[in-house]
Amino acid sequence: MNKNNKKSFLSWFNIKNIKKNKNNIFNKFNKISYIKKIKKNKKKIKSNVNILSQINDTKILKKKSLLNNLNIKKNISFKEKCKISSKKFFNNLKNSLYKTRKQIGNNFFKLLNKKKIDKKLFEKIEEKLIISDIGIKTSKKIIKNLIKNIDYKNINNSNIIYSEIKKELFSIIRNSDVSLKINSYKPFIILVVGVNGVGKTTTIGKLAYFYKKQNKKVMLVAGDTFRAAAIDQLKIFGIYNDVSVIYDKNKKDSASIIFNSINIAKSKNIDILIIDTAGRLHNKINFMNELKKIVKVIKKIINEAPYEIMLILDASTGQNAINQTNIFNKNINITGITITKLDGTAKGGIIFSIYDKFNIPIRFIGIGEKIQDLRIFNSKDFIEAILYIDK
Incomplete structure (x- = not known):
């Protein structure tokens, strides 16, 4: 092989090696940037949740069943949803009831x-x-x-x-549909109470969605320390709604968690603080005493708070909802009621009985599983919907 051929061969070999090395370097760079992206995304997820105890958030994200049940459509803007005509809105209510x-x-x-x-x-x-x-x-x-x-x-x-x-x-x-007015006090504290299975945690997630769409800074508190799944469920709603969630899986004293959450909410200039509580059986005295303790703890920080003590009632329980309202109201003075699961029961008439007996405003009604299916209660629309005659 002559010198010229030897040089050309060596130059070709070197170029090939350089290209190979470049590809390796490029692949390594891609891997590093990909890993950085994953870490960045994880930080974004964690930044949405104020963690008071360590828990693997990626496990929660795998629990897609709850989000799937809500039939969430992220691509549809809130403005587009608000453009739904009153006729369609009434038809939706009528069909749900x-x-x-x-x-x-x-x-x-x-x-x-x-x-x-x-x-x-x-x-x-x-x-x-x-x-x-x-x-x-x-x-x-x-x-x-x-x-x-x-x-x-x-x-x-x-x-x-x-x-x-x-x-x-x-x-x-006719006077029952008094909507909840969020005053200028920050944070506006909503304490959510009710027995097991009425849909408290789901309603809180829907409330967060409702107020977030009004450009309110919302924070959620996992005060239900008795049911471990309640924390995970609330965190899912926090991630979806892009709102902070205060929780502590290690502590069993919900009053201390709530105390800390109010101070955090004040420091972060939060507009609305929605507090979940354990599903108390209305006939258990010790549970009711704990609920009273929570109210006292809140009043120690903000004397006028909680500004709303919202009782969640399951419409399908019928007349048992009267007993629940009676006991809760005697112990902690309920200021508003939300009736859930009206779409799955024939016992929607309980609304008349509850308001006739207690005169407590009906704030919201739940008429479906979608996250936007929590509606402000309107007595006129409700009457028209349940007395509509199918032709």
């Missing part, structure tokens, strides 16, 4: 259709009201007013009675 509508509206229509108007008919109306979970006391009040306001002996048209029933039902709950 189908079981209650079938129990109350359709049953009354069938009962009154071409029936002889006499005392027996009013007895049957009362029976239907009681079956619809409107309650004995409230049902008797409605019938008494119907007989008083209607000269039924001279009425041939049963539609008049139907419209009067509608008026009576509305008169019971």
